[in-house]
Amino acid sequence: MTFTDIDYDKFRALRVTRVAARLEQLIGDEANDELTPEQLFLTAVDDALEDRRAHKVDKLIRAAGLPIPEANVAEIDYRGINPVRMKRYAAHDWAADPTNLLVISPTGGGKTYLACAIGIAACHNGHAVTYARMDSLARQLVITRADGIAHQKLLNDLSNTDLLIIDDFLTVGIDSDAASDLFAILANREHRLPTMIASQTGPAHWVAELPDRVAADSIVNRLANNARTINLGQIDMRRQRQDQARTTDGYWE
Template sequence: MSTHTLSALRQLKLPGMAHALQSQLEQVGTYEGLAFTERLALLVEQERLSREQHKQERLIRQARFKLTACVPDIDYQHPRNLKPAQIARLAQSDWINRGQNLLVTGPCGSGKTYLACALGHNACLHGYSVRYYRLSRLLLELTQAKADGSYHKQLKQLAKIQLLIIDDWGLEPLTLAHRNDLMEIMDDRHGQTSTLVLSQLPTDQWYTSIGDNTLADAILDRLMHNAHRLPLKGESMRKVLGQLTEDEHLG
């Protein structure tokens, strides 16, 4: 009977319940004092936890983060205008639920990408869909999509992502086609889903970097409206962390 039940649970795609039932069968003394409803509740809870864990793993895998990062490992020791209270509020993910944006600026090496990946990872743990792109790769994918006829499908998929992370904003000049692509993306996402943008340029230089007054107005109006901002400062963390002390050189 037990073997048949375990097999049936697995066939019904209830592996969490099957695993929990197996534990109950192997640890009779631990569970024999519980009522039937209590033991059933434990099985159901294990299935719920198992599904939640699998969903989180799937979301993290689909996000394609550049770095493995998490909120508890964010470094606050280096002076870069980053406060734990700010991150704690962002980690609650309420801004994503409201479809608000986050703009992170700062010099090269200030930890922008790590911070974004950590917040993205945290969003996955809260059940939000996330996708990381470097801007150049995103625009390249859209250019290829135009060539193979999947452009509109690609735009619809981007619009559904609850947190879209765009790195290296303003690093390379934009063509007219690229500006139009960004306009399509921002228009689809405005007020519906959240976009996290990372740039070495301060936000007051983004208008010029886009290169077209009309499209710059339209893109930035949608991106910056009701957006949270994190302007990072200070010396490159890569440079600081990469410096060896005199003792380390001698050792």
């Protein structure tokens, strides 16, 4: 059986083109000769839905801007991280739980990979994720201030994404304008949507780094008082992965 161009025009009008294309493939495969029309149709529907879901996930991951798009929760083997806890983060409904997540470790501790892995898992669960490094985000906020509409859109986007990931949080200081925008974003997200912070330091240092003490207390309070924390300790994952690479065949330096 082969569908005609007229048939496909009808399918497009009904928005079932993927189902029709998959059904045609199934019918053309001799291995399916013993299946009933109903079985073939339901299989085509399931395959089309899975294809649509995979396309949506790919789109969410691309839109998130994650620097390690191949990061995977299943591959995290850091000492001190409970695998059961990581599975919970991988399956977490971020849009329904506004609890923040703080990932703390010194440089090289693997916090960026961990944040990306959790972000990708969130995308697979259908959540909109936005990743930003703090220094880059601060520059973007300052630049868009020249255009009131663009600036407000950026604030709205960051306020409303299901999971906001801010990496290298306050590794370097930010100016008062960026701090003011950060306060607005976190205030808008409070009790509605979670924010993930990946940082080399903890809340006490953040207060000292922010330019205005009152704003600093408000920002840190919103982040830390309703949060779970993953402390990665003192492991240098970059060095550990480099040491592991040296033991593999074909390694040279």
